[in-house]
Amino acid sequence: MPTLTKIYSMEEVAAHNKQDDCWIVIDGKVYDVTPYMDEHPGGDDVLLAVTGKDATDEFEDAGHSKTARELMEEYFIGELDEASLPEIPELKIYKKEEPKDSVQKLVDLTKQYWLVPVSVITISVAVSVLFSRNK
Known part of the structure; x- marks a missing residue:
């Protein structure tokens, strides 16, 4: 048995x-x-x-x-x-970004926030034109 x-x-x-x-x-x-x-x-x-x-x-x-x-x-x-048996949670893997040099960071920021530099240039040109007409 x-x-x-x-x-x-x-x-x-x-x-x-x-x-x-x-x-x-x-x-x-x-x-x-x-x-x-x-x-x-x-x-x-x-x-x-x-x-x-x-x-x-x-x-x-x-x-x-x-x-x-x-x-x-x-x-x-x-x-x-x-x-x-206890369930083992799924392991999440995050990709670590490679550190960038400061010039590359500045270029990336400029691309991301293009409105700020374009606005500064536009205002500068407009002020220059206004001052040149007043003379």
Whole structure:
């Protein structure tokens, strides 16, 4: 008769975060590593540091042996409910503009605000014409 696998939420796993009650998640599987805390070669602080989150990356980065992977099965208690994982917001990437030199900035401003220089020139020409007629 097949055994039913218990499904745990990440919230349930995170509640077991003490040395005398420690659960971890690796590859979507939940492990109760409480009995293994004193035997873990990296110390209990390594296991406590990954409670309440997916420890797959940390587990893989440590380069565990085949024996360690087989030993894990002793502590398997169920599967993680993937729907209980928090949604990761989409990362927005903004393009950083290249800094421009001051001359280029002035040219860009002049193009953007062309009305100001044209107005100054028009007023200057009109004043010049008026003064030349008065003489």
